[in-house]
Amino acid sequence: xxKPYILLVEDNADxxxxxxxxxxxxxxxxxxxxxxxxxxxxxxxxxxxxxxxxLPQFILLDLKLPxxxxxxxxxxxxxxxxxxxxxxxxxxxxxxxxxxLEGYRLGANSYVRKPVDFNEFVEAVRxxxxxxxxxxxxxxxxxxxx
Amino acid sequence: MSDSTAPDASxxxxxxxxxxxxxxxxxFALDANWHIAYMNAEARKLLDAPGEILGRFWLEAxxxxxxxxxxxxxxxxxxxxxPVQFVEFSETAHCWFEVKAYPSHDGxxxxxxxxxxxxEAQREIDRNVLRQxxxxxxxxxxxxGRPFPELVIEAMELLRAIVDVAVVEVYxxxxxxxxxxxxxxxxxxxxxxxxxxxxxxxxxxxxxRTGEAFVCSDMRIEPRARVLATLAxxxxxxxxxxxxxxxxxxxxxxxxxxxxxxxxxxxxVRFVESIAxxxxxxxxxxxxxxxxxxxxxxxxxxxxxxxxxLRITYVNARMAMFWNVDASEMIGVPIERFTQAFNDDGHALxxxxxxxxxxxxxxxxxxxxxxxxxTRLYPFSNGVAGYVQDITNRKKEQQRVxxxxxxxxxxxxxxxMQLELANKELESFSYSVSHDLRAPLxxxxxxxxxxxxxxxxRLDERGKNYLDRVxxxxxxxxxxxxxxxxxxxxxxxxxxxxxxDLSHLAQGVLDELQEGDSDRxxxxxxSPGLRASGEPHLLxxxxxNLIGNAWKFTRGVPDARIEVGWSGESKEFYVRDTGAGFDMxxxxxxxxxxxxxxxxVEYDGxxxxxxxxxxxxxxxxxxxxxxxxxxxxATFFFALPHGAGGTA
Numbered sequence: 001x002x003k004p005y006i007l008l009v010e011d012n013a014d015x016x017x018x019x020x021x022x023x024x025x026x027x028x029x030x031x032x033x034x035x036x037x038x039x040x041x042x043x044x045x046x047x048x049x050x051x052x053x054x055l056p057q058f059i060l061l062d063l064k065l066p067x068x069x070x071x072x073x074x075x076x077x078x079x080x081x082x083x084x085x086x087x088x089x090x091x092x093x094x095x096x097x098x099x100x101l102e103g104y105r106l107g108a109n110s111y112v113r114k115p116v117d118f119n120e121f122v123e124a125v126r127x128x129x130x131x132x133x134x135x136x137x138x139x140x141x142x143x144x145x146x
Numbered sequence: 147m148s149d150s151t152a153p154d155a156s157x158x159x160x161x162x163x164x165x166x167x168x169x170x171x172x173x174f175a176l177d178a179n180w181h182i183a184y185m186n187a188e189a190r191k192l193l194d195a196p197g198e199i200l201g202r203f204w205l206e207a208x209x210x211x212x213x214x215x216x217x218x219x220x221x222x223x224x225x226x227x228x229p230v231q232f233v234e235f236s237e238t239a240h241c242w243f244e245v246k247a248y249p250s251h252d253g254x255x256x257x258x259x260x261x262x263x264x265x266e267a268q269r270e271i272d273r274n275v276l277r278q279x280x281x282x283x284x285x286x287x288x289x290x291g292r293p294f295p296e297l298v299i300e301a302m303e304l305l306r307a308i309v310d311v312a313v314v315e316v317y318x319x320x321x322x323x324x325x326x327x328x329x330x331x332x333x334x335x336x337x338x339x340x341x342x343x344x345x346x347x348x349x350x351x352x353x354x355r356t357g358e359a360f361v362c363s364d365m366r367i368e369p370r371a372r373v374l375a376t377l378a379x380x381x382x383x384x385x386x387x388x389x390x391x392x393x394x395x396x397x398x399x400x401x402x403x404x405x406x407x408x409x410x411x412x413x414x415v416r417f418v419e420s421i422a423x424x425x426x427x428x429x430x431x432x433x434x435x436x437x438x439x440x441x442x443x444x445x446x447x448x449x450x451x452x453x454x455x456l457r458i459t460y461v462n463a464r465m466a467m468f469w470n471v472d473a474s475e476m477i478g479v480p481i482e483r484f485t486q487a488f489n490d491d492g493h494a495l496x497x498x499x500x501x502x503x504x505x506x507x508x509x510x511x512x513x514x515x516x517x518x519x520x521t522r523l524y525p526f527s528n529g530v531a532g533y534v535q536d537i538t539n540r541k542k543e544q545q546r547v548x549x550x551x552x553x554x555x556x557x558x559x560x561x562x563m564q565l566e567l568a569n570k571e572l573e574s575f576s577y578s579v580s581h582d583l584r585a586p587l588x589x590x591x592x593x594x595x596x597x598x599x600x601x602x603x604r605l606d607e608r609g610k611n612y613l614d615r616v617x618x619x620x621x622x623x624x625x626x627x628x629x630x631x632x633x634x635x636x637x638x639x640x641x642x643x644x645x646x647d648l649s650h651l652a653q654g655v656l657d658e659l660q661e662g663d664s665d666r667x668x669x670x671x672x673s674p675g676l677r678a679s680g681e682p683h684l685l686x687x688x689x690x691n692l693i694g695n696a697w698k699f700t701r702g703v704p705d706a707r708i709e710v711g712w713s714g715e716s717k718e719f720y721v722r723d724t725g726a727g728f729d730m731x732x733x734x735x736x737x738x739x740x741x742x743x744x745x746x747v748e749y750d751g752x753x754x755x756x757x758x759x760x761x762x763x764x765x766x767x768x769x770x771x772x773x774x775x776x777x778x779x780a781t782f783f784f785a786l787p788h789g790a791g792g793t794a
Contacts, residue, residue, distance in 0.1 A: 063581075117621050
């Protein structure tokens, strides 16, 4: 059986650590695959770079990424048959209007701004995890045989 | 009298003779040998005939009839044996006779009467026609720009021909002496000089003084002017004199003399006056032309005038120089000859036509011989006036200015691009600030929290307190970053005005505050009908900050109260609270960024809120001020475009 996992695309090591911590504090024990730039994310999703079987349950995507930006990654995800239904949540520091609009235009499922206050951050991660892992019914995994 | 049968002179019955004596016509009869057989009393009277005239050969009795129509017609009547009728001037009687003669084999019956009056009237009519035609021709010549001396000579010839006078004189008025000198004369037997010292006594003086023609039919018996007696010695006996000009402003005078005593007709007098008048007008026109020419010669533009047939009537020296022709030879030459050389596509010539037909001024530019010319055309009643100006320098200057403008525009575009670039950089800077500066803060806060949670047993209270402070500082910095970003955005935001319901906005802000702070109970009052013109988002930021401050600074104040309203007197909105207030000494620091009048221990805040408010209000073209007192609350007044309150 495939092991469900979460894909986190985040270049800031501190944020990666804090996000992982927030998950664990919320007792979300799913494995978290971490990629630190957009190019890696593309390779992971569309190349043979993934050590995982199948697609992630959902993707947490930062916008400001080295090499290929988060928005470009999102655009690619939504344009490919295999990945277009993966729930993708933008998790970023920016709350620039343009980013919000562009994110939704490209098909982001949610847009969450990382709070500075860690307690708020933990709460945000809890809600996102709870929603996408538990409450939300995922689409039939047509592309699961990857 | 009967025309049907001719009376036979030789067989005149006494009763017939009686009848002939009674008719008003003159009547005589000639026998077959041309001897006078009968003559009635009227005929004797008309012909001033002697008593013993009967039986005499008629040409012997009236020798002056020889060679005249009388002789020719009588002979024609007899030889053809048919009646004749004619009008002829009788030298014998000095009058005109209308004659009817009836022949028979025995002689000729002649009826005649004096028709001088009728003939004279007819001749006067004919002369009038002649005069009018002559006047029209002369008037045209006078106003046609002919030289004055030529006109004077023509005037004298006309007077001699039309008025039938022997001598004509034209005098000039001498403005300095007030006298007259002879300008020209024709017809004197010997030259005479008019004495300028005595004009007032003369016929000319009289004409000039009164402004009316002086007419004298016989100088020998003329009582009005003694000097005429002198003239009479020069073989002239009657005259007409008229002023040239007016008695107020005489230019000269005109006099016509006949050698015999003569009663001039009104037509004669009018003709002389008219010729004088025409000469005056010609002189005035020439003077005006001379002045105009002076002006036209002095201007720097080349000037040409054409008549309605587009023939040149005048060119000034500059134009002649430009065309390299003699100005005097240009009169009457079609303008086309020059427009062709000037601009061979026909546009210039067409422009003359258009100006004339449309009766509208126009101008055009032409490049000729490497120089630019502007031609301005002005139509007038008799043609078109054209001014040609060399505008090469102006054109060059224009080109230079155009070049400068282009350069300026290029620079503006460059600056604009630089500005846009700077704005973009600023934007990406803001972006980086919001994104990158927050990440470390999150780490500081997150790991401090992690320390507190994971290493609690090893931390004493002081240690935990320090970590709390670290976290607070991080969060505060995050707030500052957000506030700064907002301030920057306000500075750049485009403002599109729409009507904003401030009452509604204010109530919304208060409701939100109450929701987030449900423990507090504050009396709030928002006046209904507060309206202004502005950007709704930004005006909401204003109210969020002002009401938010009021909310903040009334914390812990008993019976706190917040009011949002309109001051009809000063035409300002206000947000009033009964909170901590402030010291008016520092009021000028209220609206500066990062300025705080309270320590962050007392009240939290970024110190950027009021700076943002002030900037928004100013960007709307409004104003803001604050009134307060420590411990008694503060009131913020602000004015906005089209601000109005429902309950003023």
